[in-house]
Amino acid sequence: MADxxxxxVTAGSSxxxxxxxxxxxxxxxxxxxxxxxxxPAALQLNRAxxxxxxxxxLTKGFDLGMFFEIVRLPNVSxxxxxxxxxxxxxxFFLFMLFxxxxxxxxxRQDRRLTTGDFFAASGAFFWRFVRLMLFSLLPxxxxxxxYAQVNxxxxxxxxxxxxxxxxxxxxxxxxxxxxLLALLVRLxxxxxxxxxxxQNERSMWHNMWRSSGMTWRHxxxxxxxxxxxxxxxxxxxxxxxxxxxxxxPTAIPAxxxxxxxxxxxxxxxxxxxxxxxxxxxxxxxxxxxxxxxxYTTPEPEGVIEVVETPAIPEPNLSPLPEPEGxxxxxxxxxxxxxxxxx
Amino acid sequence: xxxxxxxxxxxxxxxxxxxxxxxxxFAPKVSGPLSQRVVAYQIxxxxxxxxxxxxxxETLTYRNLTGQPLDRFPFHLYLNAFQQKSTWMHEAxxxxxxxxxxxxxxxxxxxxxNDVTSFEVVGxxxxxxxxxxxxxxDGNPDDKTVFEVKLPRAVQPGQDVQFKIKFKATFPEVIxxxxxxxxxxxxxxxxPKVGVWWQGAWSCHQFHAMTEFFADFGTYDVKxxxxxxxxxxxxxxxxxxxxNGNGTKTVAFHAxxxxxxxxxxxxxxxxxxGQFEGSVGPVRIRLxxxxxxxxxxxxxxxxxxxxxxxFDEWYGPxxxxxxxxxxxxxxxxxxGGMEYPTFITGDSGWFxxxxxxxxxxxxEHEFGHQYWYGMVATNEFENGWLDEGINSYTEMKVLxxxxxxxxxAINLLGAQLGDxxxxxxxxxxxxxxxxxxxxxxxxxxxxxxGGVTYGKTATMLVSLEAIVGEQTLxxxxxxxxxxxxxxxxxxxxxxxxxxxxxxxxxxxxxxxxVYGTQVLxxxxxxxxxxxxxxxxxxxxxxxxxxxxxxxxxxxxxxDFVFPVEAEVKxxxxxxxxxxxxxxxxxxxxxxxxxxxxxxxxxxxDYQVTLDRDYLNNxxxxxxxxxxxxxxxxxxxxxxxxxxxxxxxxx
Numbered sequence: 001m002a003d004x005x006x007x008x009v010t011a012g013s014s015x016x017x018x019x020x021x022x023x024x025x026x027x028x029x030x031x032x033x034x035x036x037x038x039x040p041a042a043l044q045l046n047r048a049x050x051x052x053x054x055x056x057x058l059t060k061g062f063d064l065g066m067f068f069e070i071v072r073l074p075n076v077s078x079x080x081x082x083x084x085x086x087x088x089x090x091x092f093f094l095f096m097l098f099x100x101x102x103x104x105x106x107x108r109q110d111r112r113l114t115t116g117d118f119f120a121a122s123g124a125f126f127w128r129f130v131r132l133m134l135f136s137l138l139p140x141x142x143x144x145x146x147y148a149q150v151n152x153x154x155x156x157x158x159x160x161x162x163x164x165x166x167x168x169x170x171x172x173x174x175x176x177x178x179x180l181l182a183l184l185v186r187l188x189x190x191x192x193x194x195x196x197x198x199q200n201e202r203s204m205w206h207n208m209w210r211s212s213g214m215t216w217r218h219x220x221x222x223x224x225x226x227x228x229x230x231x232x233x234x235x236x237x238x239x240x241x242x243x244x245x246x247x248x249p250t251a252i253p254a255x256x257x258x259x260x261x262x263x264x265x266x267x268x269x270x271x272x273x274x275x276x277x278x279x280x281x282x283x284x285x286x287x288x289x290x291x292x293x294x295y296t297t298p299e300p301e302g303v304i305e306v307v308e309t310p311a312i313p314e315p316n317l318s319p320l321p322e323p324e325g326x327x328x329x330x331x332x333x334x335x336x337x338x339x340x341x342x
Numbered sequence: 343x344x345x346x347x348x349x350x351x352x353x354x355x356x357x358x359x360x361x362x363x364x365x366x367x368f369a370p371k372v373s374g375p376l377s378q379r380v381v382a383y384q385i386x387x388x389x390x391x392x393x394x395x396x397x398x399x400e401t402l403t404y405r406n407l408t409g410q411p412l413d414r415f416p417f418h419l420y421l422n423a424f425q426q427k428s429t430w431m432h433e434a435x436x437x438x439x440x441x442x443x444x445x446x447x448x449x450x451x452x453x454x455x456n457d458v459t460s461f462e463v464v465g466x467x468x469x470x471x472x473x474x475x476x477x478x479x480d481g482n483p484d485d486k487t488v489f490e491v492k493l494p495r496a497v498q499p500g501q502d503v504q505f506k507i508k509f510k511a512t513f514p515e516v517i518x519x520x521x522x523x524x525x526x527x528x529x530x531x532x533x534p535k536v537g538v539w540w541q542g543a544w545s546c547h548q549f550h551a552m553t554e555f556f557a558d559f560g561t562y563d564v565k566x567x568x569x570x571x572x573x574x575x576x577x578x579x580x581x582x583x584x585x586n587g588n589g590t591k592t593v594a595f596h597a598x599x600x601x602x603x604x605x606x607x608x609x610x611x612x613x614x615x616g617q618f619e620g621s622v623g624p625v626r627i628r629l630x631x632x633x634x635x636x637x638x639x640x641x642x643x644x645x646x647x648x649x650x651x652x653f654d655e656w657y658g659p660x661x662x663x664x665x666x667x668x669x670x671x672x673x674x675x676x677x678g679g680m681e682y683p684t685f686i687t688g689d690s691g692w693f694x695x696x697x698x699x700x701x702x703x704x705x706e707h708e709f710g711h712q713y714w715y716g717m718v719a720t721n722e723f724e725n726g727w728l729d730e731g732i733n734s735y736t737e738m739k740v741l742x743x744x745x746x747x748x749x750x751a752i753n754l755l756g757a758q759l760g761d762x763x764x765x766x767x768x769x770x771x772x773x774x775x776x777x778x779x780x781x782x783x784x785x786x787x788x789x790x791x792g793g794v795t796y797g798k799t800a801t802m803l804v805s806l807e808a809i810v811g812e813q814t815l816x817x818x819x820x821x822x823x824x825x826x827x828x829x830x831x832x833x834x835x836x837x838x839x840x841x842x843x844x845x846x847x848x849x850x851x852x853x854x855x856v857y858g859t860q861v862l863x864x865x866x867x868x869x870x871x872x873x874x875x876x877x878x879x880x881x882x883x884x885x886x887x888x889x890x891x892x893x894x895x896x897x898x899x900x901d902f903v904f905p906v907e908a909e910v911k912x913x914x915x916x917x918x919x920x921x922x923x924x925x926x927x928x929x930x931x932x933x934x935x936x937x938x939x940x941x942x943x944x945x946x947d948y949q950v951t952l953d954r955d956y957l958n959n960x961x962x963x964x965x966x967x968x969x970x971x972x973x974x975x976x977x978x979x980x981x982x983x984x985x986x987x988x989x990x991x992x
Contacts, residue, residue, distance in 0.1 A: 031901035037981035038974050049966060050965045050970065053962055058972055063758055086984070093985065135990065164634050178373070252971050255972075263983065
């Protein structure tokens with residue numbers, strides 16, 4: 001409620017804070033995936049190093065020579081342990097894909113859902129979000145191919161230029177531009193997810209194009225919102241790495257805590273984006289469904305999706321009722337039909 | 343009459359030149375020939391930047407100091423290596439790459455050539471038709487990197503013979519230490535060069551991918567005509583710069599007591615100068631670089647001066663008046679990191695993080711070649727290790743002295759890498775492949791050549807310090823340099839000198855390290871303590887009171903026999919050092935004391951860098967978890983970060 005007076009980024013951060021349990025759970029799963037992905041390598045290392053003094057070269061100043069020596073030893077076979085890291089990273093990806101529905105529903109309702117409701121929402125949207133993710137691969141692959149073109153261009157122009165920097169500058173500018181475009185694509189599909197949850201949209205193809213229209217019409221506001229959060233994430237990462245360079249190699253517990261803090265900050269930034277996108281949608285785009293009446297009527301000038309139906313429920317400022325059954329169940333079909341573009 | 347006038351002109355010219363040299367603040371204090379000058383090259387060259395070609399006339403005066411008549415002369419035509427069916431190309435393609443170039447497929451820009459259009463022997467006529475390509479190493483009929491000419495009559499001992507050769511050099515885009523990149527040219531191995539009469543026969547190998555060069559000492563007078571906006575650097579010193587009035591200029595260079603001549607040109611070169619006060623006089627350091635590499639200018643000059651200072655103090659004087667340092671442009675990596683007499687190429691860029699000692703490493707390495715390749719001038723085809731290997735060792739010593747043993751290559755963001763670690767890394771994977779004494783061009787691959795010739799030699803010499811001492815080895819290298827400079831010594835000369843200076847016969851070491859492929863690997867097989875009253879079930883162990891029998895077993899896993907020292911530490915703070923000759927397969931040490939063993943470590947100073955596995959060099963009774971925890975921390979962070987990146991797509 002008070003969020004309506006705040007800027008979107010602030011509103012998103014408030015929402016993130018109020019629903020911080022989600023952040024901690026996601027961090028915990030990421031932590032477990034990281035730990036399990038690391039376990040085979042740690043076991044291999046422990047087997048090789050626990051009864052030798054050779055490892056001291058890594059703790060009294062990180063000796064790269066000794067590190068490579070350990071990596072190349074056939075009985076350590078550290079590089080083979082990377083498979084486990086890839087597997088658990090992929091599992092985390094699947095996890096995030098699965099819980100996206102629950103997370104967005106929690107943000108939409110701005111209240112803590114029961115575990116059952118949370119996973120019911122997650123399950124309800126899982127296959128829709130899988131489809132959406134597959135659609136999103138198209139622009140991402142396109143951007144990746146553009147990145148290859150930038151590489152080619154920087155190589156070719158840089159090769160002809162006398163100054164070394166020319167190639168690098170092209171590469172840097174191209175990469176930044178493509179990274180911003182990737183952020184835009186992410187924003188577009190995040191909005192599609194938010195809209196899918198809010199409207200219980202089933203057709204992801206239709207939803208994707210609706211969301212693209214919304215994104216395009218409010219590009220400045222939305223992109224600026226996402227960009228600022230990304231910038232904050234980058235700054236947090238840089239500060240974290242800067243502190244890391246100041247830590248002595250012997251400060252392993254401190255290093256561990258710092259690196260985990262960096263991870264937490266990056267996860268928080270991602271959820272902050274989703275929360276801000278939800279806040280934006282609720283404020284400017286959502287037609288308030290019957291079971292989600294805790295929100296004020298959207299500001300007229302910001303409305304981008306208008307309902308052609310005769311009845312929009314009056315805002316009800318009474319306390320939020322406890323949901324009965326799956327949170328999305330009450331809004332099927334009917335709510336989806338409530339909306340349309342101007 | 344005309345001849346008399348010509349003689350006068352030459353005499354006056356020589357006088358002028360001598361006076362110019364005498365007045366130069368960079369004149370070395372050394373006078374007279376430093377080497378037996380077997381060859382005298384005079385080359386008039388014209389560079390065509392559009393075609394990347396040089397057309398030249400070469401006059402080679404060869405003095406027969408072999409003690410026997412010679413009627414057959416072989417010549418190198420190195421640039422012919424850059425053709426599809428050459429031996430060099432075959433070898434480089436076989437290994438997939440060469441230095442920084444991928445040679446998986448043929449690219450027309452890799453084409454290079456040396457075409458001799460006329461070959462005349464003064465007093466014997468035009469022998470162009472007598473030229474015959476030969477392939478003494480592999481019999482490849484398509485290799486044209488060596489040709490021979492049989493003279494109608496032999497050149498008698500002590501006599502001179504003069505060859506007049508017209509040739510055209512076509513440069514490839516930079517590859518294998520020569521070529522062009524945009525307006526930049528590094529002209530290396532560009533002219534017909536006569537072989538070396540060495541150990542009773544001609545040594546004139548084909549150009550191989552794995553090895554470098556070998557040539558006789560002499561003088562070089564080279565004139566290069568090229569567009570006048572070009573800045574030129576070369577072996578020796580510049581003696582004149584004449585404007586030809588047609589948009590071109592002719593730059594002349596003179597070099598003495600060198601065995602090769604390379605030059606470079608680029609209109610975009612920026613010249614930066616420095617000076618080193620050597621023990622035999624000042625040396626001008628002339629850096630040819632680029633505006634875009636401005637941050638590298640001072641590091642180059644600094645590295646050159648610091649390297650020169652240490653070589654001057656440790657091994658002997660640098661007797662030349664100038665050192666030209668070329669900083670190749672971007673994309674010309676193949677031209678970087680190369681040595682020619684009094685002329686080296688480095689490696690830099692517009693941004694090199696502070697703490698990455700790339701410029702120091704390359705500049706030092708290439709300067710070091712001025713001693714081992716340039717002056718001692720061993721046969722790189724046969725014994726590459728005498729140049730590249732000894733030079734890698736001295737590079738390590740100089741950089742360790744400049745930046746510390748553990749951080750002489752990289753000292754960045756808490757991570758460190760010493761040059762000795764770098765050399766060891768290159769050696770570890772190829773430890774049992776090729777022996778150092780093997781003719782380098784026959785090594786298994788470019789990878790094993792690099793690992794053995796550079797890495798194994800450096801680690802072998804560091805290990806030798808453990809036996810003879812660091813200072814003794816330094817003295818031995820000093821003696822070797824001073825005794826054999828300008829003489830083309832053999833590997834036996836080197837080993838003999840070390841034996842002599844060390845005052846001991848190290849044949850057992852050379853037999854394994856140089857002639858053999860034995861692998862050195864010692865391990866602590868067992869280290870444990872048991873109460874001596876183990877049979878008494880009522881006895882309880884008390885620290886400081888219970889007597890323990892400690893057993894330590896050291897094991898020679900490899901076939902390289904080497905004396906090792908092991909440090910045994912006990913939990914009461916006592917420690918002892920055991921020295922084992924390492925000859926038997928294993929040795930057992932037993933101690934009875936009121937303390938338990940805490941750790942046993944072979945070579946606790948990490949001096950025996952030839953040891954292939956450092957991890958089995960020690961045993962501790964208490965579990966060591968710090969290193970595992972540290973790596974696992976980073977590993978986990980990266981895994982989590984990767985997971986997050988993937989989930990961003992969800």
